[in-house]
Amino acid sequence: MHNIELSPAANSILEDYAIRCLTDNGEECALLFLDAFDDKVSYLENSPPIGCPRLKRVPLKYRF
Helix, strand or coil: CCCCCCCHHHHHHHHHHHHHHHHHHCHHHHHHHHHHHHHHHHHHHHCCCCCHHHCCCCCHHHCC
16 A cells, blocks of 8 residues: 655645535535545555556656
């Protein structure tokens, strides 16, 4: 299992989208959005190489 770290910039974007979702669509939508994000992070922690074969060049810092 791998540890996924969210950068401060990405965290800020996630918060902005969650607030927009809350404002426009309500609390349930915002919670579903955050749950979906957590599910994807969990998936990446368990299966990090998924999707990488489609990339032509993966920087070394993203390889394990």
